[in-house]
Amino acid sequence: MQRRKVLGLLAASPAIVRSAAAQGDDWSKVVEAARKEGKLVIYTASIGSPFHRTVITAFEKKYDIKVDLLEARASEVRERVRVEQAAGRFLGDLHHNGATTTGLMQRDGNFQPRGFVPNVKNIEPPYEADDIRIPAEVISYCLLVNKNIVKPADEPKSWKDLLDPRWTGKILSDDFRALGGGAVFFVVMQNAFGREFHEKLAAQKPVFSRDIANSERRTARGEFPLYLPFSLQNLNNLKGLPVKAIVPAEGRPYIRFDLSTLKNAPHPNAARLFMNHYLEVDSQLVFGNAGYNPVVKGVVEKTLPEIRPLLATKAMGTTDYTKQDEMLALAKEIYK
Amino acid sequence: MPSVTLHGVGRHFGALKAVDSVDLAVEHGEFLTLLGPSGCGKTTTLRMVAGLERNDTGTIVIGGRTVSDAAADLFVPPDRRKLGMVFQSYAIWPHMTVFDNVAYPLAVRRHPKAEIRTRVMAALRLVEMEAYAERPAPALSGGQQQRVAIARALVFEPEVLLLDEPLSNLDARLRAQMGEEFRALQRRLNITTLYVTHDQEEAMALSDRVVVMDKGRALQIGAPEAVYRRPASRTVAAFFGTPNFIEAEVTACRAEGDDYVLAIEGAGAQGDCRAGQAHRPGERVVVMIRAEDVALGRPNEPARAGQLAWTGRVVDGVFRGSRRSLAVEAQGRRLNVECPATRAATIGDTVTLTVDADNAWALRE
């Protein structure tokens, strides 16, 4: 099975890539070629996401293309791609990962140009595509408060309200010194408010954890009144619990997830078709309703009323992979 | 054709020669015992025959088949040597019933079930254990385990039966009884048997021939009586009981039958003794006299011609039930004497000791 895949790829794929590129914007031919390929292998760092699954199922139904999904954590996906390509095993087509990892992998030459994708034109700033990758969905970070402990009047309105002495020792946080939401939050706050903010926040003695699912529940149980940075899409999992998500006035830090075509992808047309499918309003609406910020125009307006106000907020900023190590070091320095 | 032949068989651990070039031929149906103190190499020899250890030198032939030839690098593993063996610990497998234990040699050779059943029951009958067939093995007494071990060793009707001190874990009475039973069984089945023990009485009672071993060498091979009465060396002689050794000088030598009769003089006595080889007059020899062969006479009782005779004083006496062990001091030396328990002897008594020429055996020094 695997061997056939590899052999087929070695024999056929360069020809397909060239011909697809030559056809330019003749999209119907891409669709046809994709159907002929009949299969798509996606490597994703978004583990266990039901929304991802929904969008994939819709794609499978619509185009009759079977999708295999390989899920692992960001660094694991990255190393698998690297070692497979180094060993000449080109098994994956599409890569779905956070923008930082994707950027690093792009630098390492793990991808190939995606080719023309019609729906790219609908992408809404500040999200943007380049000739390798397209934005897929956006994780927005906000605050999670326990409604039983925090009265509406006491809710932080600004990120700076976190520095209020009433929250000393009461903040549960994703670890700023580890890659993930915590690090993104750290970078965005550093860019917005400078080192002083972090030094004051460090004095508030936040409790760090790396177990997001547990942290949210710990907050809901009242172990802590505040948790940050809360990934907005997790709100769905907490329905019925005494918690509330708050996007402070300055806006929400975010991290983009990108889709990009892996080098020597065995099913490049299917990959391209899937990129386009992902940017369809219907697909993006799935993510929007789930609490991810959509990346194309005209979707936020269609989302469910309870989530819409949280999505229709300012994108405050994101992280930059070129400064990652520097920022982690800074976080370690400030938060001992 | 001999059933088992050892030729130049040795086993070396570095510089130590645990077994040093042993030659041996066991006849078909013969009961041969390897006898010696612990560490003499007897068990190692047996284990080399079994194939549990590899001989570093020499060849071993069992039933006409060379099973080990150190020079040719030939070695047949134990399971293909078609042997039966009884271990000192019995090595009854605790996870099996008596039946399964005995059936094992047949089962591993894939004999048909029905045949196994009849042969196992026959073997158990031989050792009078058929009533215990379905018992779990560990629920047996020592003697019963012994019988099971024997049945297991016999069930395959092996070419040779090997026994490694099988009686040493039994009490004295049971030991004698099991020994006799086993010897009778062996005679009935006419099975070649190689037996290892350190118990001289056991060896003599059971064996057709005995091999006396010491420091890895076979010192003497012969019928129990020959080894006992006509030892080849002082070491062999000393291994059985507590014989007396008298240094003497040969004054004359003449052939008589296969032996020689020596006239000797030494230790304050004169007389004759026997020897296995000719000695020149003037040569020094050691004369072995078994304690039970010393006749105890009244004081000053005259000695017959050719008899060795001493007059001495009883210095120690031990009553042993069936007999009495005395120590007699004569001519400044201590002689061990075994006499009937009915012979009253008080410490301090003066006695005459006489020994027939046939009971004195000369050895080279």
Added chain:
Amino acid sequence: MTVAVPLADREAAYPRGLERYGRPAGIALLILGLGFLTLYPMAMLLYGSLHSTPPGMAGTFNLDGYANLATAENLQALVNTVALSLVKSVLSLALAILLAWIVARTDTPARGVLEALITLPFFIPPILTATAWAMLGNAQVGTINLVWRWLTGSDGTLVDVFSYGGIVWHMMQYSTPFMFLFIVDAFRAMDPSLEESSRMSGASRWQTFWRITFGLMLPVTTSAFLLSFIRGMESFESAVFFGTPVGIKVLTTQIFDLITQRAQPDYQSATAMGFASLALMFVLLLVQSRLLRGRSYTTVTGKAYAPSVTRLGAMRWVTFAICVAFFALTVALPVGQLLLSSFFQFFGFYQLDMLTLEHYRNVWENRQFWGAFGNTLLLGFVGATATMVLGGIVAYITTRTTWRGRRLIDILAWLPWMMPGMVLGIGFLWGFAILPHAVPIYGTLWALLLAYIALGTPVAVRVTSGAYAQIAKDIEECSRVHGAGWWQTLGRILVALAWPAFAVGWVLIFFGIMRELSASILLYVPDTEVLSVVMLKMWNGGKPEDVSVIGLVMLAMVLVFRWVQLRFIKRRISTL
């Protein structure tokens, strides 16, 4: 009597070539196989530690990976790691010996049931017990602290699991049953005359226990201790759950950071750290083999015996209480918390309107789960069986023969245990991926199976060699003389006698496979998903409650396994 066949015929029946070359060829094959399973991935890692980039990328050879290790932070992590592991191993060993003695050698009531219950904690996925303990023992609103405050009226904190103590406690829940499983059968198989002769020599019961019983069990106990200590040094979950939030660093969290917390994953330093800890553990191994050299630990002989049982009188209720307390603390509390939570919509929210069977339904209807469950069962059965076969052979060769090459085999079989799982997983990934494409390992179930066998072999070897060491040589030789070949003897005598140990090893490895994540996630492909990966997906997908349902299913499986196994052992004991 056997009919004498002419000499020439018999010679022909036994080909000399086989006699002469059969065993060396077998040994060579075994070394090759083990080498592929263990040395090969380790060699990939060694390359990684000495090369500026991972395999397949241009770079240079240098020692930077090792040079980078010498930091104060790493030293602190090393001290933490050794101290934590040592403390938990000592405590666990003491507790395990006590429990094993109670279960195997006293007349404590309900010993059979207790034995099954005591081993349960080992089989609960660590992520679940960690979650449960975080709920029970956090300083703010942990159930234990709430009860304590309610009882005493104080506002103090009785326990805080986010601490050194919490890490030790969490690790102990795994190492205690692990060691217990290891040593309990050794207690049972002890020839009582060895202990009786000590009592007759004037030793008290306690002296006898310490000098004879414990002394005779040294190979088993030191093996268990060493395995547990090493595993403790490689433990990740406990430290990351309870240590990271309060800044306690250990080697594995450092390695994890090197791989995941850099823009460019630093595989060179990560693998170098793996080898540094391997070197440390190797020293420990040498110490153990020194300790045990030249002594005999045979306790199962051909002679008859029945394991003696100490009559404790009224004290037996105390020992009973000890076992029950252990069970209550390590199983009833966390599992109760999980079981309760599994019927509510969310962990830790016990409101009537949140009662639901949704989590059970989710798992039941999850196609992915069932696919992975099937794969994992298949891998578990085949993997555990293959591992025990391999381990049984390796243990035989290393403990009961003087064959050439046995030391090498021993070391090869140990290797996987001495490398932290997350590093070794990378070794497997690298090793399998660069194989020629014609070798159908990468991307198939074979990759997982081979990795599982390699990971399980050290346990299999330790478990079986401990059991073998107690079987007298006679027992085995007797079989050879009576016509059984090497394989037959191994199967019918050694394995048959040591099978309780085999059964224990099998269960340990089976559930090890069910739980293994580090290598699995790097080696699985969409068709070959395994349970641990699916559980991670559910966990990350915000469904910890569903994960706890799976954990409970696994626990139920363990109960069935253990029950069946103990029933068989009992049947055997009753025939003794």
